Amino acid sequence: MNEIAAFNPTGIEQASIDQMPHSIEAEQQLLGAILTNNDVFDRIASIIGPKHFYDPVHARIFETAADRITKNMLASPVTLKAFLEEDEGLQELGGPSYLARLAGAAISSFAARDYAQMIYDFATRRELIRLGRDIADKAASVNVDSEPKEQIVEAEQALYSLAEQGSTEKGFQSFLAAVTQAVNVANSAYQRSGGLAGVATGLKDLDSKLGGLHKSDLLILAGRPSMGKTSLATNIAYNVAKAYRKGILQDGTEGAVDGGVVGFFSLEMSAEQLAGRILSEASEISSHKIRQGDMTEGEFRRFVDAAKKLESCPLYIDDTAAIPISQLSARARRLKRTHGLDLLIVDYLQLVRGTSENRVQEIGEISMGLKAIAKELNIPVIALSQLSRQVENREDKRPQLSDLRESGSIEQDADVVMFVYRGEYYTEREKPEDDNMEAMAAWKDKMSRLHAKAEVIVGKQRHGPIGMVELSFTAEFTRFGNLAKEWQQAPHEDQY
Numbered sequence: 001m002n003e004i005a006a007f008n009p010t011g012i013e014q015a016s017i018d019q020m021p022h023s024i025e026a027e028q029q030l031l032g033a034i035l036t037n038n039d040v041f042d043r044i045a046s047i048i049g050p051k052h053f054y055d056p057v058h059a060r061i062f063e064t065a066a067d068r069i070t071k072n073m074l075a076s077p078v079t080l081k082a083f084l085e086e087d088e089g090l091q092e093l094g095g096p097s098y099l100a101r102l103a104g105a106a107i108s109s110f111a112a113r114d115y116a117q118m119i120y121d122f123a124t125r126r127e128l129i130r131l132g133r134d135i136a137d138k139a140a141s142v143n144v145d146s147e148p149k150e151q152i153v154e155a156e157q158a159l160y161s162l163a164e165q166g167s168t169e170k171g172f173q174s175f176l177a178a179v180t181q182a183v184n185v186a187n188s189a190y191q192r193s194g195g196l197a198g199v200a201t202g203l204k205d206l207d208s209k210l211g212g213l214h215k216s217d218l219l220i221l222a223g224r225p226s227m228g229k230t231s232l233a234t235n236i237a238y239n240v241a242k243a244y245r246k247g248i249l250q251d252g253t254e255g256a257v258d259g260g261v262v263g264f265f266s267l268e269m270s271a272e273q274l275a276g277r278i279l280s281e282a283s284e285i286s287s288h289k290i291r292q293g294d295m296t297e298g299e300f301r302r303f304v305d306a307a308k309k310l311e312s313c314p315l316y317i318d319d320t321a322a323i324p325i326s327q328l329s330a331r332a333r334r335l336k337r338t339h340g341l342d343l344l345i346v347d348y349l350q351l352v353r354g355t356s357e358n359r360v361q362e363i364g365e366i367s368m369g370l371k372a373i374a375k376e377l378n379i380p381v382i383a384l385s386q387l388s389r390q391v392e393n394r395e396d397k398r399p400q401l402s403d404l405r406e407s408g409s410i411e412q413d414a415d416v417v418m419f420v421y422r423g424e425y426y427t428e429r430e431k432p433e434d435d436n437m438e439a440m441a442a443w444k445d446k447m448s449r450l451h452a453k454a455e456v457i458v459g460k461q462r463h464g465p466i467g468m469v470e471l472s473f474t475a476e477f478t479r480f481g482n483l484a485k486e487w488q489q490a491p492h493e494d495q496y
Contacts, residue, residue, distance in 0.1 A: 020054065020125075020129065021122045021126060022054035022055075022122050022126070023118060023119070023122060024058075026115050026118050026119055027054065027055060027058045027119060028058070028105050029105050029106060030044070030115045030119065031061055031062060031065070031102050032103050032106030033106045033107050033109055033111075033112050033115075034062070034075065035075060035080070036076075036103050036106045037106075038069050039109070040109050040112045041066060041069045043112055043113055044113055044115075047113065047116040047117060048116050048119055048120050049066075050062050050063040051123070052119055052120050052122075053119065053123075054123070054126070057087065057089035057090055057092075057093060060087060060090075061080065061084065061090075061099070061102075064084060065080060077096070077100045077102070080099055081099060084096065084099070127162055128162070131155070131159065135151070135155050138151050138154075139151060153330050156334065157329075157330050198210070198211055198212025198213045199212050199240055199259070199260050199343055199380060200212050200213075200240070200258075200259070201213060201239060201240065202236065202239025202240070202242075202243065203235075203236070203239070203469075203480060203481070203482060204482050205469045205482065205483070206456055206469050206471070209458055209464065209465065209467065210416065210458070210461065210464060211463075213240075213343060213380035214463070215374075215379060215380060216374050216375045216378055216379070216380075217380045217415040217416060217462075218367070218374050218380075218381050218383065218414050218415055218416075219381065219415065219418065220349075220382075220384075220404070220411075220414040220416065220417045220418065221382055221384050221385070221418050221419075221420065222385040222386070222387050222403075222418070222419050223387060223420035223421065224392070224397075224399070225386075227421060227422055227425065227454075228422060228473060228478065228480065229420050230268070230269065230384065231473075231478040231479070231480060232456070232480050233264075233347055233382060234277050234278050234281070235281060235479060235480045236343075236345070236382065237262045237278075237315055237343070237345055238278050238282065238313070238315070239259075240259050240260050240262050240342070241260070241262045241313040241314050241315040242259065242309075242313055243258050243260075244258065244260055244261065244314050244342075245257050255340070259342075260314075260342025261314040261315075261316070261341050262314065262316070262341075262342065262343045262345065263316050263318070263335045263343070264317045264344075264345045264347070265320075265328060265331075265344070265345065265346045265347065265352075266318070266347050267320070267321055267322065267323060267346070267351035267352065268347060268351060269347070270319050271317040271319040274319070275317070276290055277478055278310065278315075279303065279307060280477050280478060280479075281477050281479040282306040282310060283299075283305070283306035284302070284477055285299050285303055285477070286476045286477065287478060290303065314339065314340070316335055316339065318331060321351070322352075322353050323353065324354070324355075325352050325353065325354055325365065325366050326369075328369075329369060329372070329373050329376075332373055332377060333376075333377065336379075341379055343379060343380055343382070344373065344379055344380075345381075345382045345383075345384075346370065346381065346382070346383040348385060348386065349363070349366060349367065349370070349383045349386075349410070350363070350385065353366075354366050354369075360409075363409065363410065364409035364413075367409050367412075367414070370383050370413070371414075385404060385410060387399050387404065388403050388404075391403050397423075398421050398455075398457060399419040399457065400419075401417060403419075404417070411460065414460065415461070415463070416460060417458075417459045417460040417461075418456050418457065418458050418459070419456070419457040420454065420455075420456055421454070421455045421456075422450075422455070423455070424447065424450040424451060424452075424453065427446055427450055431443060452472055452473055452475075453471070453472065453473060453483065454470070454471045454473040454480060455468050455469070455470055455471070456468070456469045456471060457469075471483055
């Protein structure tokens with residue numbers, strides 16, 4: 001026999017694959033229970049469907065019964081006979097009399113959920129075997145159009161989809177359960193020194209306004225170019241990763257008791273450039289100096305010390321350009337599984353790819369996908385977004401919700417929408433002529449008031465107030481910080 005022809009890519013004997021896991025008896029007895037007591041269907045409908053039955057005749061019987069029950073009609077051997085007596089598969093099993101035999105083999109209605117779960121588990125095992133075969137067959141088929149990395153992503157997505165299908169705990173939950181969860185969130189906020197229910201950004205006034213970064217929230221951080229969107233995002237990422245402390249949570253599981261593991265999708269800047277920004281902030285050395293290598297010995301020591309401290313920070317960067325939303329989801333899930341994940345940042349939303357050819361629909365697909373990631377992984381997701389040019393045409397350049405570029409779905413899907421605005425940037429470009437002394441004096445006065453200040457405008461927040469938060473901004477280190485209020489300033493000597 002030819003060696004290549006003899007190669008079995010799955011490594012599993014064909015005979016064992018053909019004998020798929022199943023239980024005909026469980027299927028028969030569950031169907032019998034449904035046909036004798038239609039109320040059983042309501043108990044098991046959230047667990048299984050026709051596709052989970054191994055025997056195709058059983059699948060058709062279940063489907064027909066389900067169709068009648070959902071229409072508030074009786075499903076019994078007699079009523080189903082009219083719909084299935086011409087079914088060829090049923091004829092092979094003895095015709096309509098088979099339905100009566102099923103009813104005779106019915107199990108107790110109390111055991112119905114256990115039998116339904118057994119049928120579901122067997123169906124999952126069969127699907128796993130099929131997936132394994134597909135993965136092995138694709139890997140064995142050397143095709144230019146199908147790269148191994150793409151196959152890995154496809155396999156991860158297929159496995160994750162399979163895992164999500166069988167969640168029997170989904171659906172309605174009692175108000176008591178919902179209230180208990182709300183009380184637990186409030187309790188965790190009460191127990192924390194900062195009084196935050198979510199992950200702290202390290203920017204006190206922003207945390208106070210948002211209550212921290214809440215799990216399952218999609219936060220949009222938008223602004224015009226040069227406003228500092230990426231800088232603010234990297235500052236938050238660094239603050240959260242730097243504060244990370246592992247411990248036992250209230251529910252008894254292990255996780256982040258402070259700070260968190262951060263995943264950062266940098267679609268515009270390389271991982272090296274992003275790391276340079278974070279190092280600049282941590283070491284308080286200009287990023288321009290770092291790039292040029294123009295540092296004093298003291299600055300270089302400070303730079304190396306900052307780099308050593310950053311080594312232990314759980315901050316993971318993916319700088320894949322134009323990543324599809326499906327791959328972004330798969331990689332986020334993988335990071336959560338392998339290293340943990342408490343905060344995801346995407347810089348920026350418009351550079352992610354969707355499947356639609358219509359740009360507005362594509363942006364809608366991406367924003368919905370990011371919200372889905374936040375809910376699935378139970379983490380806050382911060383997505384940066386561009387703003388339309390209409391901001392520049394207004395006298396007041398402060399952005400608003402209508403300025404979100406390309407799609408109203410961004411505003412709709414987001415739990416929080418924030419805008420970064422630096423008045424200093426625009427005022428600097430309004431500098432009058434040197435010979436106009438009065439205008440120059442007014443301009444200098446305005447510049448001194450705006451210098452090193454930034455605003456984060458919270459334009460939408462589902463569970464909190466909207467409004468403006470003032471932050472300090474050090475352009476040299478691209479760093480946002482807490483702004484000291486006048487009453488917090490140190491008193492002058494003449495005040496004593």
